[in-house]
Amino acid sequence: MHFKNGSTAYADLVIAADGANSRIRPYVTNIKAFYTGITMVEVNVFDAAKAIPHIYTLLNGGKVMAFGNGKNILGGQKGNGHLGFYLSIKAKEHWTKDGGPDFTDRTQLLVWFKKEYSEWSSVWHQLIKNAAMPAIPRLIYCMPPDQTWEALPNITLLGDAAHVMPPFAGEGANTAMFDALELSESLTSGKYNTIQEAISNYEINMCKRAATAAQRSLENGERMHSEGALQKIMAVFNKR
Structure with a gap:
């Protein structure tokens, strides 16, 4: 890893938690977010x-x-x-x-x-x-809700770097925290023969969870910016 201040660091595993404009994500996937x-x-x-x-x-x-x-x-x-x-x-x-x-x-x-x-x-x-x-x-x-990629042995993503989404379901930070929990459990559980297998398990589950949250966020965003938004949003709350 080469940093802006000129320093360099070596690691067995890099976890990219550097936000929506992640500098590390392109090393994992070329899938980009859409407006x-x-x-x-x-x-x-x-x-x-x-x-x-x-x-x-x-x-x-x-x-x-x-x-x-x-x-x-x-x-x-x-x-x-x-x-x-x-x-x-x-x-x-x-x-x-x-x-x-x-x-x-x-x-x-x-x-x-x-x-x-x-x-x-x-x-x-x-x-x-x-x-x-x-x-x-x-x-x-x-990020596209259907995004997937092949797991790497030494880099993975969490939070907005993995699945930036609109704020209209209030799930962005919650999903990121769950990412950290699930990744740590995958890496330390002893269930997997290699780090790559542990990362793959985490990323498959993470992408599924993020897809559900992102789709809900997109749908809520459309409701909130449509005619009759108040009635539509109240109907969502009343279902809970």
Whole structure:
């Protein structure tokens, strides 16, 4: 392993847990994530109790999921009193570069928001007017749910490096933690003759689990950005 600071390390096994843009994943597979058609613009409001008291009170220490006209506003309170929100929309993959607002400019961002969310209450304008700059556009990608590859004897993947997925089922971090548990059990169980066999067992199960979570995330994303989203999402919750 060659690191940015010039150092080098040797290992019998490399576990890539380096996120959605993993530098190690290409050594395992050439399968790439696809753009889901959804972009989320992250905005944060500091000292929200003073900056946006109406919305701060609405959250009451919890979270909010607002749906309407194929768009979402998703947010929640942080432990330090700040609020974090995502403005979630259907958009072309390169819209942020081709005609999108300057995300460092609050005035431009507010103009864009008023146009994009024109059917929404003006109470939400407070988010942009009081947001810390820059806002951060986050394009939402997903690994193909049917991805598979041949296990290697000295490299494996976990978390987003293995199966980045949309956040709309709340399973990304849970799946990653289960990856770590299942990988450690495969490597230490004594059931397998080689590390490669242990990795193969882990990766087969991991891909199956991740496929289920990713498919649920994709389906929820479509529901949340469709007409009648509120009713559709409530129906999902009511089934549980």
